[in-house]
Amino acid sequence: MKEVKVKDVIIGGEYIPIQTMIKNPVTDIDLTVSKINRLQKLGCDIIRISVPDQASAVALKEVIRQTSIPIVADIHFDYRLAIQAIEAGVHKVRINPGNIGSADRVKKVIACLKEYQIPVRIGINGGSLPDHLMNKGLSTVEMMLKAAEEEINYFEEADYHNIVLSFKSSHVLETIEVNRKADQKFHYPLHIGITEAGDLLDGTIKNCCGLTPLLLSGIGNTIRVSLTAPEEEEIKVGQRILEAVGKRVPEIEVVSCPTCGRTEVNISDIVQQIKMKIQGKKFNKQLKIAVMGCVVNGPGEAKDCDFGIACGKNKSMLFYQGKKLKMIKNEAILDELLIIMEKFYEKD
Ligand code: SF4
Structure with a gap:
């Protein structure tokens, strides 16, 4: 053609x-x-x-x-x-x-x-x-x-x-x-x-x-x-x-769970805030972040992601490639996530 x-x-x-x-x-x-x-x-x-x-x-x-x-x-x-x-x-x-x-x-x-x-x-x-x-x-x-x-x-x-x-x-x-x-x-x-x-x-x-x-x-x-x-x-x-459809590779992909009766925080809000925070940021690799609504199933469901957050009522667990990194207060999720992303994947 x-x-x-x-x-x-x-x-x-x-x-x-x-x-x-x-x-x-x-x-x-x-x-x-x-x-x-x-x-x-x-x-x-x-x-x-x-x-x-x-x-x-x-x-x-x-x-x-x-x-x-x-x-x-x-x-x-x-x-x-x-x-x-x-x-x-x-x-x-x-x-x-x-x-x-x-x-x-x-x-x-x-x-x-x-x-x-x-x-x-x-x-x-x-x-x-x-x-x-x-x-x-x-x-x-x-x-x-x-x-x-x-x-x-x-x-x-x-x-x-x-x-x-x-x-x-x-x-x-x-x-x-x-x-x-x-x-x-x-x-x-x-x-x-x-x-x-x-x-x-x-x-x-x-x-x-x-x-x-x-x-x-x-x-x-x-x-x-x-x-x-x-x-x-x-x-x-x-x-x-x-x-x-696989015709474009997103620089940072954010996946999130649908939430259910176990969810104790507003996952939709957290996802939107993360998307806003990372918009336009560049790293040396394509990254995938999972935002999950509970610490019970969240880590398992998010294990194919680079980073995961399993949200609890006041505190959330931050994961890196399926392994626990640290427990953080919910109000610090955005800042901590970005610090850790930059630590593991230096910007170009
Ligand atoms: S990750 Fe937890 S909160 Fe989210 S849908 Fe699964 S069980 Fe429910």
Whole structure:
């Protein structure tokens, strides 16, 4: 499969980049830039920005100037905005064949993409397919594949192959089916995700269910988890999905017991506090920490971890590779844990 380079990020290589989309108008330049910087620190690889009008294309240029992340312009309806975004220095353009207009207009966009040597994503959405494909007795999946084929033809006829494809539906099974077929049919990298997936809970579940079977069978070269929630949540959920399917190695993994009638402390609070405390810390090895709710079963259940805490009512036992290290007061858990982690695994 061909690799596509978006600024310095490869789509189609072993590493699967995570994307999100800025949810405020790009014309609020300061907000957009500060958000991008925050998202980049969280692990976002590529940012997409809507360009609904000329003012947005102008603001986009300034955002590109002030940031270092690869930026994708999201274009609907008006091919001229695609050209303006490319001229503004954007690193990739996403267009939707369902609404970008005639072949003539697409050809003008292709000429500009070629001139600036940047890639395009042809983004097919099950909910916005070209009118001429409707009422022909085709299923949504068939229409999506057909729409992609027609659009790809325009690009290939112009000897342009710097293409990423996406096939998104709000239905999990439809998304899986269309991406499996697209993977067989086309030889361009696939951007995968569920569209209009819902709020944080529903959207997370739908994305996990839709993306996991695809990723496990080697389909999907970049992901975007669409959620009706802040951009940060999309990045966090995307990272967790990639970690869970073995496509990303977390620097520090925190596992915790589900708690039960033996639990005497608020494990959920302790887990959150530990996660906050260790966020961004780097050690010379990938670490796994277990937070367990009792001293009875906790140590045994946590023995495959580097560190374990078996929490009691006031005091907790700290473990290192399954062996008891010391008893500590609960209010000292966070500080003691960090001291010991640094002692055993010096920072790089
Ligand atoms: S580790 Fe202890 S508190 Fe947690 S679920 Fe198991 S038995 Fe219950």
